[in-house]
Amino acid sequence: MIKHVFLTGPPGVGKTTLVQKVCDAMKAAEVSCSGFYTEEVRVGGRRVGFDMVTVTGERAHLSRVGNESGASAGRREYRVGQYVVDLPSFENLALPLFRQVGGGSEGDRRVFVIDEVGKMELFSQAFIRAVRQTLDCSSCSILGTIPIPKGKPLGLVEEVRGRTDVKVFTITKENRNTIFPDIVATLQQSLKQAS
Numbered sequence: 001m002i003k004h005v006f007l008t009g010p011p012g013v014g015k016t017t018l019v020q021k022v023c024d025a026m027k028a029a030e031v032s033c034s035g036f037y038t039e040e041v042r043v044g045g046r047r048v049g050f051d052m053v054t055v056t057g058e059r060a061h062l063s064r065v066g067n068e069s070g071a072s073a074g075r076r077e078y079r080v081g082q083y084v085v086d087l088p089s090f091e092n093l094a095l096p097l098f099r100q101v102g103g104g105s106e107g108d109r110r111v112f113v114i115d116e117v118g119k120m121e122l123f124s125q126a127f128i129r130a131v132r133q134t135l136d137c138s139s140c141s142i143l144g145t146i147p148i149p150k151g152k153p154l155g156l157v158e159e160v161r162g163r164t165d166v167k168v169f170t171i172t173k174e175n176r177n178t179i180f181p182d183i184v185a186t187l188q189q190s191l192k193q194a195s
Helices: 015-028 087-101 125-135 155-162 180-194
Strands: 004-009 032-043 046-054 059-065 078-080 083-085 110-114 140-147 166-170
Touching: 004 015, 004 155, 004 180, 015 032, 015 110, 015 140, 015 180, 032 087, 032 140, 046 087, 059 087, 087 110, 087 125, 110 125, 125 140, 125 155, 140 155, 140 180, 155 166, 166 180
Parallel strands: 004 140, 004 166, 032 110, 110 140
Antiparallel strands: 032 046, 046 059, 059 083, 078 083
């Protein structure tokens, strides 16, 4: 029985845009949506990092291009490529969202957006625990994104990919404009089963 829907595909293919469109469609169908997206931050056309933005529009730093001088005194630095992950900023905004998921009345159908379960986010052990709990939560369906496998597998990503209650859609430049109805239909079906 499918309970959660995840999108995967190469960076920049449009996963976040699709997630936002699906979320809008859910809201239009009066399904409550919470959670967050990851958005590029550009300055003068150059990508300088990523922010996480909640469905309600709150924003926090996820990462910024790091200077080579290293971390501020006494703090461990988490890096993905040229980006330094701002773990406290991410956790302060993301973790309370997870805590609100379990609430709500039983018949309350809800979608929780996790865009994305990726390398930067996985530096947070609290985030990993929260994602696992939400995957097992009976009152919500997750609409999320995961990176395509490359290099060393990411534990939680492979866990998500391997779950029998997860349907993974692979987004390509060819299908990104036509796959939207399939994603919405699958998510609506999973919500019917959950309620």
